[in-house]
Amino acid sequence: MARTALPGRLTWQVTRVVEVTRETSSAKTILLDAPEWAGHRAGQHVDVRLTAEDGYQAQRSYSIASAPEDDHLALTVEEIDDGEVSPYLTEELRAGDDLELRGPIGGWFVWEGTEVGPLLLFAGGSGVVPLRAMLRHRAATSNRTPARLVYSARSLDDVIYRDELERVAHGAEIRLALTRSWPEGWTGHRGRVDDALLDDVTWPPSEAPAIYICGPTGFVEAISREMVARGHDPGRVRTERFGPTTG
Amino acid sequence: MEDFVVDGNALAGALQQRMGRDVTGERGTCGHCGRASVIAELAVYPKAPSPVARCPHCGDVVMVVTEIRGTVTVNLDQFAM
Amino acid sequence: MSPISRGFHGRRRGTVDPSRVPPGQYLTTDFPVLSAGPTPRTDLDEWSFTIDGAVDSSRSWSWSQLAALPAEEITKDIHCVTKWSKLDTQWRGVSVDVLFEDVTTRAGYVTAWSDGGYTTNLPIADVRDGKAWVAYEYDGRPLSPEHGGPARLLVPHLYFWKSAKWVRGLTLTVMDEPGFWEGYGYNNYGDPWREQRYQGD
Numbered sequence: 001m002a003r004t005a006l007p008g009r010l011t012w013q014v015t016r017v018v019e020v021t022r023e024t025s026s027a028k029t030i031l032l033d034a035p036e037w038a039g040h041r042a043g044q045h046v047d048v049r050l051t052a053e054d055g056y057q058a059q060r061s062y063s064i065a066s067a068p069e070d071d072h073l074a075l076t077v078e079e080i081d082d083g084e085v086s087p088y089l090t091e092e093l094r095a096g097d098d099l100e101l102r103g104p105i106g107g108w109f110v111w112e113g114t115e116v117g118p119l120l121l122f123a124g125g126s127g128v129v130p131l132r133a134m135l136r137h138r139a140a141t142s143n144r145t146p147a148r149l150v151y152s153a154r155s156l157d158d159v160i161y162r163d164e165l166e167r168v169a170h171g172a173e174i175r176l177a178l179t180r181s182w183p184e185g186w187t188g189h190r191g192r193v194d195d196a197l198l199d200d201v202t203w204p205p206s207e208a209p210a211i212y213i214c215g216p217t218g219f220v221e222a223i224s225r226e227m228v229a230r231g232h233d234p235g236r237v238r239t240e241r242f243g244p245t246t247g
Numbered sequence: 248m249e250d251f252v253v254d255g256n257a258l259a260g261a262l263q264q265r266m267g268r269d270v271t272g273e274r275g276t277c278g279h280c281g282r283a284s285v286i287a288e289l290a291v292y293p294k295a296p297s298p299v300a301r302c303p304h305c306g307d308v309v310m311v312v313t314e315i316r317g318t319v320t321v322n323l324d325q326f327a328m
Numbered sequence: 329m330s331p332i333s334r335g336f337h338g339r340r341r342g343t344v345d346p347s348r349v350p351p352g353q354y355l356t357t358d359f360p361v362l363s364a365g366p367t368p369r370t371d372l373d374e375w376s377f378t379i380d381g382a383v384d385s386s387r388s389w390s391w392s393q394l395a396a397l398p399a400e401e402i403t404k405d406i407h408c409v410t411k412w413s414k415l416d417t418q419w420r421g422v423s424v425d426v427l428f429e430d431v432t433t434r435a436g437y438v439t440a441w442s443d444g445g446y447t448t449n450l451p452i453a454d455v456r457d458g459k460a461w462v463a464y465e466y467d468g469r470p471l472s473p474e475h476g477g478p479a480r481l482l483v484p485h486l487y488f489w490k491s492a493k494w495v496r497g498l499t500l501t502v503m504d505e506p507g508f509w510e511g512y513g514y515n516n517y518g519d520p521w522r523e524q525r526y527q528g529d
Contacts, residue, residue, distance in 0.1 A: 008267055008268065009263070009264060009267050010260060010263055010264055012330065045256070045259075047260045050333040050336045051330040051331065051332055051333050051336070052336050052337055052338055053332055056338050056340065057330065058336075058338055061260065082358065084338055084339050088335070088336050092334075092335045092336070097333070097334055098331040098332075098333070098334075099333075100330050100331055100333075102260065103260075105259045105260045105263060105269070106256055106269065106271050106287075107269035107271055107272050108256070108269075108272035108285065108286075108287040109256055109271070109287060217249075217252055217253060217254075218249065238287070239254065239287070239288070240254065240256045240287075241252070241253045241254040241256075242253065243251055243253055244249035244250070244251055244252075245249060248367075248472075248474045250363070250366050250367055251361070251363075292363055292364055294361060294363060295362050295363060296362065296408075296409050296489060296509060296514065297509075299365065301365060306365070306366070307445075308364070308365070311512045313512055313513050315526045315527075316526065316528075320513065322512060
C-alpha cells in the first residue's frame with residue numbers, strides 16, 4: 001500500500017466498503033478496498049462523489065484517516081446536521097457498497113517524517129482525522145521525532161479514536177482539552193486551549209517544531225495567531241480549516 | 248452566525264484537475280495589495296454559486312473556480328503565480 | 329460511468345409542481361446562506377441608499393428616511409442558481425418604483441452595488457413596475473446580516489444572485505455592465521423559467 005503517490009491529474013476510482021465502525025455518536029470510520037489507489041501522504045484528503053439513480057451527484061472532501069502503511073484506505077466522517085453527503089456516509093453506507101472517490105489531494109498539509117524538529121499537532125473536533133494519519137505514519141516508520149497532539153473536543157464522548165489515543169498513542173504525547181464537560185476527577189485540561197496549556201505543550205521557537213493545526217476555522221486561526229505571537233516561523237505552521245465551529 | 252470560510256486546501260482537487268499538479272503549497276501575489284500567500288492559506292468561501300478565494304491579507308477576490316457545463320475554469324486574474 | 333450510490337437521494341424530495349418550481353430546481357424548507365465573502369456589518373447610522381449614475385440628479389436616503397417611505401408586504405417564490413427554490417417567502421420593503429419616483433433617466437440598465445464590493449446588473453425594466461424592492465424584513469423580523477441585512481435588493485423573478493445582499497445603491501448606466509457573477513460566466517439576465525444559469529444558456 002505504501003507506494004509513492006503520483007502527482008498529475010486526478011481520476012475518479014471506485015472503491016469497495018470493507019467495514020464501517022462507529023467512533024463517536026456522530027462519527028464513523030469507513031475502511032475501503034481501493035485497488036487503483038497509488039498511495040498517499042499523511043495529511044492528504046480525498047473527494048468523495050455520490051450518484052443517485054437519476055444521475056444527480058454530490059461531492060465532498062474528507063481527510064484520509066489511515067497512514068500510507070495501513071492495510072486499508074480509511075476515512076472518518078463526522079455527520080453534519082442537515083448535511084447532504086455526511087448523513088449518507090454515516091447512516092446508510094455499509095460493507096459491500098461502492099464508493100467513488102479521487103485522490104490523494106493536497107501537498108502542503110502533509111507530514112512525511114523527513115523533516116527535522118519535533119512535531120506539534122493541534123486538533124479541533126474532527127480536525128484530528130489527518131493528524132491521526134500523521135501519528136500512525138510516524139509509528140509505522142518507527143520515526144523517533146518527539147511528537148505531541150493537543151486535541152480539543154466537547155467531551156470524552158466526542159473524542160474520535162479515543163481507545164487508540166488513550167492506549168497506544170503511537171509513542172506521542174496526547175493532551176486532551178475538554179471544552180464542555182469532563183468526568184469527575186478529570187486531570188486533563190478543562191475548557192478551551194488557553195495560554196497555560198500552550199505554555200506547557202509548545203516547544204520553544206529555537207527547536208523549530210513543525211506545527212500542524214486542523215479543525216474549525218475559528219480554532220485554527222486562534223492557535224495559528226498564538227504560534228506566530230510566540231515567535232514561531234509562520235512557514236513552520238501549516239493549517240487546514242474545516243468551516244465554522246459546529247458547536 | 249459565523250461566516251462559512253475555509254482555506255485553499257478546499258480547492259486543491261479542482262485546481263489539480265485544471266493545472267495537472269498539486270498547487271496548494273505554491274505562492275502567488277495578490278493583484279490588489281501585492282502581498283504573497285500560499286494557495287493553502289487563501290480564505291475560501293465555498294458556500295457560493297462557485298467557490299471564491301480571497302487574499303488573507305487584504306480580503307479582495309483573487310480566484311474563482313467555476314464548473315459550467317462540465318468544464319472547470321480557474322479564474323486567477325488577481326493572483327500572480 | 330459513476331456507480332450508483334445505493335440508497336442515496338440527495339436533498340431532493342418528492343415531485344414538484346412545475347407551475348411553481350422552474351426547471352432543474354428542487355424545493356427547500358430551510359433558507360441556505362450563500363456568500364462570496366465575509367458578512368458586512370454596517371451601522372445603521374452610517375447606512376444610506378443611493379440612486380446615481382446616468383440620472384439628472386442623484387438621490388440618497390438614510391436608514392430612517394428609507395424606513396419612513398411607504399412599504400409593502402411581499403410574498404414571493406425565490407429561486408437560486410444552485411438549484412434550490414423556496415416558495416411563499418415573506419418580506420417587507422420599499423418598492424423600487426417608489427425610489428424611482430423623482431428620478432429622471434434615459435439609462436437602460438442598473439448596477440446594484442453592495443457593502444463588501446458585490447455588484448450585479450439588470451435591465452432597468454426588471455426593477456420597475458412592481459418587480460423589485462429594497463427589502464429590510466424577512467418573515468416578520470428585521471433582515472439578518474447573513475441573509476443580506478440591514479437591506480437587500482429583492483428581484484424574485486430572476487435567479488436570486490440578482491437580489492443583491494447588503495445593497496447600498498443602484499447606479500444607472502447607459503451600457504450594460506456585467507456584475508460579479510456575470511463576469512465569471514453566469515448568465516447576464518438570469519431567468520429561472522428559461523434556466524438561464526450560465527452564459528450561453
